[in-house]
Every structure is written in C-alpha cells, then in structure tokens.
Amino acid sequence: MKYGIHGILILCLFASCSPRLPQAGLFIYREDDLFMSIVTQDILDVSQDRLDLQTEYGLNSQIIQNEQVEAMLEKDVPLMIVNPVDRLGAHALIRRMASEHVPVIFFNREPIPADLQLADNVWYVGARAEQSAVMQAQLAMKLFGDDPQNLNEYDRNGDGAIQVVILKGQQGHQDAEIRTTTVMESFRQAGYLLDVVGIEVANWTRDEGYERMEAVLDEKEGASLELVLSNNDAMALGAISILRQRGFFKDANGNGTVDRMDEDWIPVVGIDGVPEAVEHIEKGYLYGTVINDSLKIARAVVDLAETVLSGGNPLDLGLPIEGGKYIWVDYRPYTFPDNALM
Numbered sequence: 001m002k003y004g005i006h007g008i009l010i011l012c013l014f015a016s017c018s019p020r021l022p023q024a025g026l027f028i029y030r031e032d033d034l035f036m037s038i039v040t041q042d043i044l045d046v047s048q049d050r051l052d053l054q055t056e057y058g059l060n061s062q063i064i065q066n067e068q069v070e071a072m073l074e075k076d077v078p079l080m081i082v083n084p085v086d087r088l089g090a091h092a093l094i095r096r097m098a099s100e101h102v103p104v105i106f107f108n109r110e111p112i113p114a115d116l117q118l119a120d121n122v123w124y125v126g127a128r129a130e131q132s133a134v135m136q137a138q139l140a141m142k143l144f145g146d147d148p149q150n151l152n153e154y155d156r157n158g159d160g161a162i163q164v165v166i167l168k169g170q171q172g173h174q175d176a177e178i179r180t181t182t183v184m185e186s187f188r189q190a191g192y193l194l195d196v197v198g199i200e201v202a203n204w205t206r207d208e209g210y211e212r213m214e215a216v217l218d219e220k221e222g223a224s225l226e227l228v229l230s231n232n233d234a235m236a237l238g239a240i241s242i243l244r245q246r247g248f249f250k251d252a253n254g255n256g257t258v259d260r261m262d263e264d265w266i267p268v269v270g271i272d273g274v275p276e277a278v279e280h281i282e283k284g285y286l287y288g289t290v291i292n293d294s295l296k297i298a299r300a301v302v303d304l305a306e307t308v309l310s311g312g313n314p315l316d317l318g319l320p321i322e323g324g325k326y327i328w329v330d331y332r333p334y335t336f337p338d339n340a341l342m
C-alpha cells in the first residue's frame with residue numbers, strides 16, 4: 001500500500017517513525033582489557049536494533065563505577081548490565097538497584113553466591129573457571145605424552161617433573177584464583193609432578209605478562225623452564241614477546257617454521273581464544289588456548305535483558321538458568337592443527 005508523503009506525516013503523528021528501543025546501562029570494569037573489549041563489542045553487535053545500550057567504562061575503580069550506575073539510575077534507565085570492578089562491590093550495587101526495583105545482569109566477574117540471593121531480579125552470565133583450568137591442564141598433559149610416569153621429550157631436563165611458570169590474573173577475581181589452583185590440582189590428581197618455578201600476578205594484561213615473565217627469566221637464569229600456563233591470552237602474548245627476545249621460538253632446527261620440534265620452543269597455554277592468540281597458535285608460538293565464548297556470553301546477556309525489559313519470563317528463554325540465577329556458557333579447548341575452531 002502506498003501512503004504518499006502526507007500519509008506518512010499523518011502516520012508519524014500517531015506512531016513514532018523510529019520506535020524507541022528499550023534502554024539499558026552497560027558497565028565495563030575498564031576499557032583496555034583485551035578480552036572484555038571483545039565481549040563488549042559482541043554485546044553491542046548482538047543488541048543492535050534490540051536494545052539502546054548506554055556504555056560506561058569504570059577505569060578499574062569500583063567507586064567510579066558506582067557513580068556511573070547512580071547517574072544512570074537518575075536517568076531512569078530501567079535495567080543494568082554490569083561487569084563489576086570488584087566482585088565484592090556487587091553487594092552494594094545489588095542493594096542499591098533493588099531499592100529502585102531495577103533488575104541487574106552481572107557478567108564475567110561473578111558476585112559471591114550470597115549477594116546474588118539478596119534480590120529477585122539479579123542474574124549472572126558467565127563461564128565456569130574450573131572448566132577452563134581443567135581443559136588447560138588437559139591440553140598441556142597431552143603435549144607431555146599423557147603419561148605422568150613417562151614424560152616425553154618436552155621434559156627437557158629429563159627429571160620426571162614439569163618446571164612451570166603460572167601467570168595469574170587479578171588477585172581476588174574468581175577466574176584468576178580458581179584457574180590457578182585448579183590447573184595445578186588437575187596435574188596433581190592425574191599423577192604429574194609439577195615443579196612450580198613461580199606464580200606471577202600479571203593482572204590480565206599483556207604488558208605485565210611481559211614484565212613478570214622477564215623477571216622470572218632474570219631471576220631463574222639457567223634454570224629449566226618447560227611450560228608456561230597463563231590465566232588468559234593477553235598475559236600469554238606478553239610472555240611470548242619476551243621469550244622471543246630471549247632466544248626462544250627461533251626455529252632451532254631451521255626447517256623454516258617455528259614448531260614443536262624445535263629445541264627452543266616452549267609450550268605456552270592461554271585462555272580466552274582472542275583472535276591474536278589464535279593467530280599465534282597457527283604460527284606456532286602459542287601451543288593452545290581455551291576458548292571463552294564471548295559471542296555466546298553476549299547472546300545470553302542480550303536475550304536475558306530483552307526478555308526482562310519486555311516483562312517476559314527468563315525461564316522461557318530456552319537457556320538453562322541454574323538456581324534461577326546463573327546462565328553458564330561452556331569453554332572449549334583449541335590447538336592447531338589438532339582441533340580447528342568450531
């Protein structure tokens with residue numbers, strides 16, 4: 001049917017020509033976190049034409065993030081999507097938003113279970129830190145021959161133990177704490193001897209991954225180093241940069257590629273599966289990673305937000321919601337060429 005210009009003007013008087021999308025606040029703990037910048041972009045892409053998201057970055061300060069949430073409440077934004085700066089900071093946020101009857105979806109940094117129970121309209125979307133650590137350990141064990149009593153050639157000094165450096169994310173973050181303890185526990189439970197050369201806190205960043213790895217190489221000069229397990233890809237990429245500068249990954253056997261057969265190759269394993277890490281795996285520098293599925297996280301967050309804002313029931317989403325509170329997204333391991341990205 002054709003309305004002509006007058007018809008369109010009359011229609012626009014009765015119904016808005018560009019219908020307003022439901023608004024929500026999106027709060028990210030800091031802007032320069034590699035993995036979070038990917039999740040944020042995925043959320044913005046998935047929410048296109050569905051939600052009008054107002055994004056704020058918390059400069060790694062819970063105080064600043066609280067002020068940003070407060071300002072959004074003053075503007076009557078009806079739902080908040082929060083990646084908290086500090087998991088304990090969620091407590092005050094939940095109470096404040098409950099006092100205004102504003103629902104909140106947390107993601108990536110998990111509030112403690114008791115806090116999630118403080119109010120009804122509060123959820124968490126994320127991935128299980130234990131699962132990523134178990135998969136990371138399995139990737140490394142496979143490389144060492146899957147037989148703890150008989151390590152293969154990657155036990156460079158032949159002492160029957162694996163000399164490992166662990167790069168740890170931000171202290172207190174559930175992913176940093178659980179990934180670190182669970183990855184070591186997985187080796188021990190499978191019967192491997194781990195000789196932990198260092199557990200270095202590098203706060204999720206590439207620069208600190210570089211610096212902490214550099215410090216280990218300086219302090220433990222001459223010591224055997226057989227494995228680097230990083231709580232995330234960004235720190236692993238930083239570690240690879242300094243390892244390359246110090247003579248690792250130089251194609252010792254001169255076959256034209258950096259590969260696992262080179263004596264100067266050292267297995268580094270990350271978590272997240274960011275594009276640059278995948279490239280590093282395909283070029284032979286990073287042995288593997290565990291994919292933290294940013295797109296699935298984004299879809300779950302946006303589907304849940306849209307349902308809640310339209311007055312629907314989250315249980316009708318078709319996603320399992322554990323205890324009415326948690327939506328879990330699975331990790332998956334990735335090495336090349338053993339398994340390709342799915």
Ligand code: BGC
Nearest residue numbers: 033035108109175204232272
């Ligand atoms: C990711 C890290 C990221 C952190 C931020 C973790 O789940 O693996 O890369 O820095 O979340 O909270």
